[in-house]
Amino acid sequence: MYAKVIVDVAAGGVDRPFDYRLKDAHLGVAAPGMRVLVPFGKRKLTGIIVELSDTASVKNVKSISELLDVTPVLSPELLDLGSWLAKETTCFQITALFAMIPAAMRAKAQKFLVLNEKANHVDVSVQALFGQRIKIPFKEIPEDKTILKAVSRGIQENVLSVYYELKDGAKHKEQKAVTTLQSAQQPKTTKQQETLATIERVADSGAVPVATLINDHGLSRSTIQTLIKNEFLEEHQIVIERNPYERQAGDGREAKRTLTHDQHVAYESIRDAVEERSSKPMLLHGITGSGKTEVYLQAIEQVLKEGREAIVLVPEISLTPQMVERFKRRFGDHVAVMHSALSSGERYDEWMKIHRNEVQVVVGARSAVFAPFNNIGLIIIDEEHESSYKQEDYPRYHAREVAIYRSQTHECPVVLGSATPSMESFARAKKDVYTLLSLPERVNKKPLPAIELIDMRDELRGGNRSVFSSQLLDKVKDRLAKEEQIVLFLNRRGFSTFVMCRSCGYVGDCPHCEISLTYHQRGNQLKCHYCGHEETMYEECPACESEHIRFFGTGTQKVEEELQKLLPEARIIRMDNDTTRKKGSHEALLKRFGNHEADILLGTQMIAKGLDFPKITLAGVLTADTLLNLPDFRAPERTFQLLTQLGGRAGRDKREGEVVIQTYTPEHYAIQHAKSHDFEGFFAYEMQQRRQAGYPPYYFICLITFSHEELLTAMKAAERATRFLKERLSDQSVILGPTPSPISRINDRYRTQCMIKYKREPNFSEILSELFTHYQQEVHKDSRFMAIDRHPNIFM
Numbered sequence: 001m002y003a004k005v006i007v008d009v010a011a012g013g014v015d016r017p018f019d020y021r022l023k024d025a026h027l028g029v030a031a032p033g034m035r036v037l038v039p040f041g042k043r044k045l046t047g048i049i050v051e052l053s054d055t056a057s058v059k060n061v062k063s064i065s066e067l068l069d070v071t072p073v074l075s076p077e078l079l080d081l082g083s084w085l086a087k088e089t090t091c092f093q094i095t096a097l098f099a100m101i102p103a104a105m106r107a108k109a110q111k112f113l114v115l116n117e118k119a120n121h122v123d124v125s126v127q128a129l130f131g132q133r134i135k136i137p138f139k140e141i142p143e144d145k146t147i148l149k150a151v152s153r154g155i156q157e158n159v160l161s162v163y164y165e166l167k168d169g170a171k172h173k174e175q176k177a178v179t180t181l182q183s184a185q186q187p188k189t190t191k192q193q194e195t196l197a198t199i200e201r202v203a204d205s206g207a208v209p210v211a212t213l214i215n216d217h218g219l220s221r222s223t224i225q226t227l228i229k230n231e232f233l234e235e236h237q238i239v240i241e242r243n244p245y246e247r248q249a250g251d252g253r254e255a256k257r258t259l260t261h262d263q264h265v266a267y268e269s270i271r272d273a274v275e276e277r278s279s280k281p282m283l284l285h286g287i288t289g290s291g292k293t294e295v296y297l298q299a300i301e302q303v304l305k306e307g308r309e310a311i312v313l314v315p316e317i318s319l320t321p322q323m324v325e326r327f328k329r330r331f332g333d334h335v336a337v338m339h340s341a342l343s344s345g346e347r348y349d350e351w352m353k354i355h356r357n358e359v360q361v362v363v364g365a366r367s368a369v370f371a372p373f374n375n376i377g378l379i380i381i382d383e384e385h386e387s388s389y390k391q392e393d394y395p396r397y398h399a400r401e402v403a404i405y406r407s408q409t410h411e412c413p414v415v416l417g418s419a420t421p422s423m424e425s426f427a428r429a430k431k432d433v434y435t436l437l438s439l440p441e442r443v444n445k446k447p448l449p450a451i452e453l454i455d456m457r458d459e460l461r462g463g464n465r466s467v468f469s470s471q472l473l474d475k476v477k478d479r480l481a482k483e484e485q486i487v488l489f490l491n492r493r494g495f496s497t498f499v500m501c502r503s504c505g506y507v508g509d510c511p512h513c514e515i516s517l518t519y520h521q522r523g524n525q526l527k528c529h530y531c532g533h534e535e536t537m538y539e540e541c542p543a544c545e546s547e548h549i550r551f552f553g554t555g556t557q558k559v560e561e562e563l564q565k566l567l568p569e570a571r572i573i574r575m576d577n578d579t580t581r582k583k584g585s586h587e588a589l590l591k592r593f594g595n596h597e598a599d600i601l602l603g604t605q606m607i608a609k610g611l612d613f614p615k616i617t618l619a620g621v622l623t624a625d626t627l628l629n630l631p632d633f634r635a636p637e638r639t640f641q642l643l644t645q646l647g648g649r650a651g652r653d654k655r656e657g658e659v660v661i662q663t664y665t666p667e668h669y670a671i672q673h674a675k676s677h678d679f680e681g682f683f684a685y686e687m688q689q690r691r692q693a694g695y696p697p698y699y700f701i702c703l704i705t706f707s708h709e710e711l712l713t714a715m716k717a718a719e720r721a722t723r724f725l726k727e728r729l730s731d732q733s734v735i736l737g738p739t740p741s742p743i744s745r746i747n748d749r750y751r752t753q754c755m756i757k758y759k760r761e762p763n764f765s766e767i768l769s770e771l772f773t774h775y776q777q778e779v780h781k782d783s784r785f786m787a788i789d790r791h792p793n794i795f796m
């Protein structure tokens with residue numbers, strides 16, 4: 001028997017399956033989807049079995065050295081998805097496969113086999129391995145077929161689990177627990193007898209944590225100790241799962257709401273699609289506050305009733321405690337949550353719950369699209385227009401495309417939800433490639449908040465140099481007087497502060513990147529946001545030694561100070577990368593705001609979404625232009641989306657909401673359409689622009705970027721790639737370049753690029769993969785050398 005194994009190329013292999021022989025001990029145990037250690041040249045590499053076969057394609061076949069798993073970590077469906085992903089995104093197959101496995105399993109983690117709580121059905125051979133222990137290093141499992149099989153069965157039956165202990169300290173927690181022992185005698189005192197009786201009842205033939213006995217059953221620790229000492233009880237260490245949402249564990253008891261007419265229509269279409277096993281994607285276009293989430297929740301309930309599973313993707317920043325709580329309240333323990341704020345150990349635990357079929361719903365960011373479910377009935381992508389659904393490193397996939405591919409295998413619909421769908425998705429819905437569902441009204445029938453534009457040019461003419469117009473300030477004061485709440489939005493990028501000499505015009509640039517440094521008040525430092533370079537703020541100009549060197553622009557911190565000066569009585573919470581770096585601080589800040597411990601929430605992008613606080617009656621945008629002026633064809637779309645989302649934060653409850661947008665270009669169509677809440681109008685106008693300029697959705701775009709320490713190497717590579725593509729692509733496709741990238745140097749590496757615009761290139765994947773193979777050696781050595789980005793989001 002042979003196995004075809006994809007080995008870890010990054011460590012020096014080649015991107016194709018290799019044949020390996022199965023040792024006797026591995027026969028009947030080894031299966032596709034398991035990780036293995038195999039000899040490769042003089043070294044041993046990790047790999048993944050993708051297939052078993054009776055024959056080998058070459059003569060001299062080595063044996064697999066070691067099985068790293070005893071049950072597959074990737075199902076046949078995910079193995080297939082991996083090879084599709086590698087082809088679609090042009091990356092190594094192993095990279096695609098590893099992307100679907102939690103990082104904890106990829107890192108150099110120590111692996112343990114754990115005997116689960118209440119496990120008394122484990123095979124004797126396995127029991128013998130454990131002896132008195134509850135946890136043994138994986139390495140202690142002998143290469144013995146019978147034992148391996150028994151272990152594999154134990155894992156499938158959930159009597160055994162595999163745990164990974166990481167160097168990052170994300171160890172699983174251990175707890176003291178007790179089991180009852182058979183004894184001919186009775187404990188001496190009545191109290192001891194009663195205690196033992198309670199434990200016998202609670203323990204139910206398994207181990208109970210001592211903490212549970214004390215906290216939930218009111219037993220005394222000293223009595224338990226005595227019972228242990230007198231051998232009525234036996235003490236154990238048991239492993240409990242890290243549960244990041246312990247504090248808000250739901251009971252699945254939240255009542256569902258009666259759907260409005262529009263919600264009901266949308267719900268029925270989704271339900272029918274689920275029942276008919278249709279995999280035609282659906283676009284749910286519903287304005288903010290129209291009750292999309294409630295539709296998702298009820299559709300998922302239906303899916304669960306049919307014994308199927310659901311994946312819900314939300315952008316990282318909307319994975320607020322509020323959103324998670326809503327799902328926990330509705331589905332209780334049936335939900336796993338996955339996002340990047342979890343430690344890798346916690347992510348692994350959540351993944352494991354899915355893998356072991358302990359949960360039926362996963363709510364998570366981008367990578368949750370790979371959730372190892374076997375019977376998916378529905379995939380939901382909320383805020384589908386968000387750019388965070390695209391991964392900006394190998395494999396450069398878009399969660400939407402992965403979801404659609406999986407949905408075809410599982411025969412289930414994908415529902416894309418948004419108040420401001422991407423141009424691409426809405427265009428597809430218009431052409432009936434996607435089914436269009438609409439929720440045109442807010443649930444509470446309230447109109448969308450009125451949006452007022454304030455022309456900042458007038459303010460400047462009137463002598464106001466502050467970032468706050470007098471109108472905005474008046475409205476803020478008004479809300480403060482009424483004890484209502486306010487959110488103020490500041491675009492991070494546009495507001496970062498740079499340093500300039502007023503005498504000679506010198507600008508503080510990063511010595512390693514073609515980008516200016518940003519001033520940070522904390523520590524009086526200048527930092528590069530691309531490479532992390534830091535230096536102390538200059539006392540005099542490095543070029544002309546003048547003392548008139550200042551920072552310009554406005555950071556969130558500076559705005560906060562200015563606001564506090566203008567409104568000394570206001571309680572302000574600032575939310576940006578600086579104040580939310582610590583784990584849990586994001587939640588804590590929101591909680592304080594929710595409790596009305598502050599009046600104003602001032603922040604960057606991260607406050608634009610998901611907030612649902614009834615007392616917010618005013619939302620303000622400090623300058624709408626900073627996003628608009630980015631050199632990116634999607635800048636108007638992003639501006640429209642952001643303004644609309646932010647408008648959705650105000651007046652969600654009984655009180656009227658109002659939105660104020662400060663701008664230097666009030667006449668811009670993105671701002672005008674946002675003001676009139678006119679998505680269709682914006683879409684029509686923007687589509688014209690896209691058609692004229694030859695951008696998506698009229699054309700596909702692929703961006704190929706090279707980066708290298710030597711300018712010449714980067715230039716030559718881009719030239720060669722351009723020539724290579726010109727020879728192979730059709731005449732209708734346009735190749736722009738080779739040229740230096742907009743940011744021509746990052747981290748002392750020169751960057752060059754070429755861009756392809758095309759309508760139809762049936763062999764495009766093959767051509768790109770040929771190009772990739774050509775540079776395979778370079779990419780092995782340095783994965784940053786070449787980036788092939790199909791459907792790019794970033795053009796810098």
Ligand code: ADP
Nearest residue numbers: 257258259260286288289290291292293294443
């Ligand atoms: P969206 O996701 O479209 O922004 P939500 O699902 O968050 O909208 O709904 C907005 C608010 O309306 C929430 O507070 C939600 O609890 C409430 N809601 C949604 N559907 C209903 C309904 N059918 N009846 C009453 N309240 C509802």
Ligand code: ZN
Nearest residue numbers: 501504541544
């Ligand atoms: Zn100077």
Ligand code: ZN
Nearest residue numbers: 510513528531
């Ligand atoms: Zn730099």
